[in-house]
Amino acid sequence: MQTVFEKTKGLTDQPTHYCPGCTHGVIHRLVAEVLEELDVLEKTVGVASVGCSVLAYDYFNCDMTQAAHGRAPAVATGVKRVLPEDRIVFTYQGDGDLASIGMSEIIHAAARGEQITVIFVNNAIYGMTGGQMAPTSLVGQKTATSPKGRDISIQGSPIKVSEMLATLDGPAYIERVSTHDVPNIIKAKKAIKRAFEAQKERKGFTFIEVLSTCPTNWGLDPFESLDWIKDHMIPVYPLGVYKDKRGE
Amino acid sequence: MGKVLMKGNEVIAEAAVTADCKYFFGYPITPQSELVAYMAQRLPEVGGLFLQAESEVAAINMVYGASSAGVRVMTSSSSPGFSLKQEGISFLVGSQLPAVVVNIMRGGPGLGNIQPAQSDYFQVTKGGGHGDYHVPVLAPSTLQEIVDLIQDAFYIADSYRTPVIILGDGMLGQMMEPVEFRKKEYPPLPKKDWATTGTVGDGAPKTITSLDLNAETLEKRNIELQKKTDSMAIHEVRYEEQMMEDAETVIVAYGTVARIAMNAIKKAREDGIKVGLIRPISLWPFPEKPFLESREKVKRYLCVEMSAGQMIEDVRLAVNGHTPVDFFGRNGGIVPTQEEIYEQIVRKHGGVQHANSL
Ligand SMILES: Cc1ncc(C[n+]2csc(CCOP(=O)(O)OP(=O)(O)O)c2C)c(N)n1
Ligand code: SF4
Numbered sequence: 001m002q003t004v005f006e007k008t009k010g011l012t013d014q015p016t017h018y019c020p021g022c023t024h025g026v027i028h029r030l031v032a033e034v035l036e037e038l039d040v041l042e043k044t045v046g047v048a049s050v051g052c053s054v055l056a057y058d059y060f061n062c063d064m065t066q067a068a069h070g071r072a073p074a075v076a077t078g079v080k081r082v083l084p085e086d087r088i089v090f091t092y093q094g095d096g097d098l099a100s101i102g103m104s105e106i107i108h109a110a111a112r113g114e115q116i117t118v119i120f121v122n123n124a125i126y127g128m129t130g131g132q133m134a135p136t137s138l139v140g141q142k143t144a145t146s147p148k149g150r151d152i153s154i155q156g157s158p159i160k161v162s163e164m165l166a167t168l169d170g171p172a173y174i175e176r177v178s179t180h181d182v183p184n185i186i187k188a189k190k191a192i193k194r195a196f197e198a199q200k201e202r203k204g205f206t207f208i209e210v211l212s213t214c215p216t217n218w219g220l221d222p223f224e225s226l227d228w229i230k231d232h233m234i235p236v237y238p239l240g241v242y243k244d245k246r247g248e
Numbered sequence: 249m250g251k252v253l254m255k256g257n258e259v260i261a262e263a264a265v266t267a268d269c270k271y272f273f274g275y276p277i278t279p280q281s282e283l284v285a286y287m288a289q290r291l292p293e294v295g296g297l298f299l300q301a302e303s304e305v306a307a308i309n310m311v312y313g314a315s316s317a318g319v320r321v322m323t324s325s326s327s328p329g330f331s332l333k334q335e336g337i338s339f340l341v342g343s344q345l346p347a348v349v350v351n352i353m354r355g356g357p358g359l360g361n362i363q364p365a366q367s368d369y370f371q372v373t374k375g376g377g378h379g380d381y382h383v384p385v386l387a388p389s390t391l392q393e394i395v396d397l398i399q400d401a402f403y404i405a406d407s408y409r410t411p412v413i414i415l416g417d418g419m420l421g422q423m424m425e426p427v428e429f430r431k432k433e434y435p436p437l438p439k440k441d442w443a444t445t446g447t448v449g450d451g452a453p454k455t456i457t458s459l460d461l462n463a464e465t466l467e468k469r470n471i472e473l474q475k476k477t478d479s480m481a482i483h484e485v486r487y488e489e490q491m492m493e494d495a496e497t498v499i500v501a502y503g504t505v506a507r508i509a510m511n512a513i514k515k516a517r518e519d520g521i522k523v524g525l526i527r528p529i530s531l532w533p534f535p536e537k538p539f540l541e542s543r544e545k546v547k548r549y550l551c552v553e554m555s556a557g558q559m560i561e562d563v564r565l566a567v568n569g570h571t572p573v574d575f576f577g578r579n580g581g582i583v584p585t586q587e588e589i590y591e592q593i594v595r596k597h598g599g600v601q602h603a604n605s606l
Contacts, residue, residue, distance in 0.1 A: 078313020
C-alpha cells in the first residue's frame, strides 16, 4: 500500500487535552509540520507559556522549556542568546499570556529584534482559567469578567498586537492569520513557515498572530465558533502581513 | 594577578567572571548599578554576553532561559528589584535550574532609600517567592571574601541545580578594598545533560518545567526537592567564630555589620570585657552549631543588624531559650557605628571596670 499522508514527526504521539473544536491543536500541527519541513526539529527549543497550551511541551517533539505566565519572550531571549547561532527558538503564547501579563516582555523582545519566532494564539478570551476577559476580547463580548459585554468606557478597547508591534523597528516579519477554514489554515502554515525561515536567516523578530477558537468559553459549538472568527474577529483583527523585512 | 583596588560591586562582577560566568542579564538600581555596568564592559571581553533587560522580572526570566540552555548565568539587583525577581526564583527552584542572584540591600519597605540595610533577610532566607523552598544565601563581609563566595555560589548552584543568593548591602557594594582574584579548585560537576539545547546528537527531546498537574506526582517531586534542601542544610553551612573561647557576651552579626562589630569587640576586649563573635556566612542554611556549642557557656547573645530585627529569630531558634538573646539594630539605611555597638556591649556587661577608653 502506498503511503499518501503521514503524521508529522514534529508532534509526539501524546493525545492532546484540548476541547473538541479548539484550534490550538491545529496550530500545534502547523508549527510542527513547518519545523519538520525545514528540518530543524533537532535544533529547536520551544518555550511553552501559561494558558491552555501550558502542556505544549508534551506535544512538540523537540526540546521544550516552560515559562512563567507572560515571560516566555524573556525566557526565549535567554535561551536564544546563549545557544549556538543555528538554533531555532520559538514561543507559543495565548492572548492573556502575551497581551496582558506579558505585554512588556513581548514589546521589548520585539524591539530588540530578538531572533525568535512567536506564535501568538488569539482566541479573544482566557481559556484555561474559565473564560475571563482578555485584552483582545471584542467590544460587547460577554465573558466571565465582562458579564454585560466588554464596554469601552469601563474596560477599554481590544489591543491589536500585530499592528502595535509593527510600529517597532525590531520585527522582521509579522502576519495575522486565521484557522476558521481550510484555505486560511493553509495560509497560516505558509506564514508560520515564512517566520521560521526568516529566523533561520537571522532577519530579526518574527511574529505570527493566529485567530483561534474557544468553543468552550465562547459558549458556541465548534462550527459556530469558526463562523464567529470570520464574522466577529476578522473585522476587528484584519488578516494580512503587517511587517516584512525579509527582502531587505 | 596581584592585588587590585576595586569597588565591592565590581568585585562581585569580576569574581563571577573568575567563576567562568559568561552571561549576565540585569537592570540598573542603586546601590548595585556598577555591577551591571562592569558586566556590560567585561563580558564581551571574555566572549560572553551582557544584556540589559526591560525589568527585573524580564532579567530573572532571561536567566531562567539561559540556565535552561546549560550555561553559567547571573543577575543582580537591590531590594525593590529583588522583590520583582521572586517570581523567577520560585520558578528556577521548581524547574531545578542553577543561577546566581545578587541582592545588594538598601533601605525599605517600598522605595525606601538607597542607603545600606539588611532588611531583606526574611525575604531571602525564608523563601520570598511562592511554594515550599529554601535557596542557599551567602553573605560575605569583605571584598576578598566575595571572590571566594561567588565561586562557591556557582559551584553550589551547579551541584544542586538551584539558584543561590549572594546577599550584601549598599556599603559592601560601594566600599573599596584591595582584592586578589584567586581561582578556586572544585571537584568535577555532573554533566548538564538535562539542558534544553536542541536534541542534535543526544536523542530524545528534553523538557524543563515546574508544572505538575497531578497532586500525587507533584508531592513526589516536592519530596525530592526537599531531600535536596535537607542535603544543602547539612553540607552548605558556613560561619566564622572569633574570640569565643572565654566569651561571656557573644555578638551575632553578618556582612558589613560583622566587620563593624569586630572593631567594637576589639575595643571591649582592651577594656577587659570578654566578648566574642559568631558571624553566619550562610544565612540559609543558618549555622546552628556555634550556638549549640556555646549556649550553655555564655551569658548572653547580642544580635546586631541593619534591620528592625530579622536574623534574631534564627538566633533565638538556635539558642532555644537556653540563654538570653538581645537585639541592637539600626534601620532605614543607618549603619550602626562601632561606638554604638561598643556601648551596647558595655551596657549588657554591666559597665567597664578598667575603663582605658575615657
Ligand atoms: C502569575 C499568574 N497569574 C495568573 C495565572 C492564571 N492563568 C492561567 S492561564 C491564564 C490565562 C490564559 O489565557 P490565554 O493566554 O488567553 O490562553 P488560553 O488559555 O486562552 O489558550 C491565567 C490568567 C497564572 N498561572 N499565573
Ligand atoms: S478552554 Fe478554550 S482555548 Fe482552552 S482548550 Fe478549551 S476550547 Fe481551547
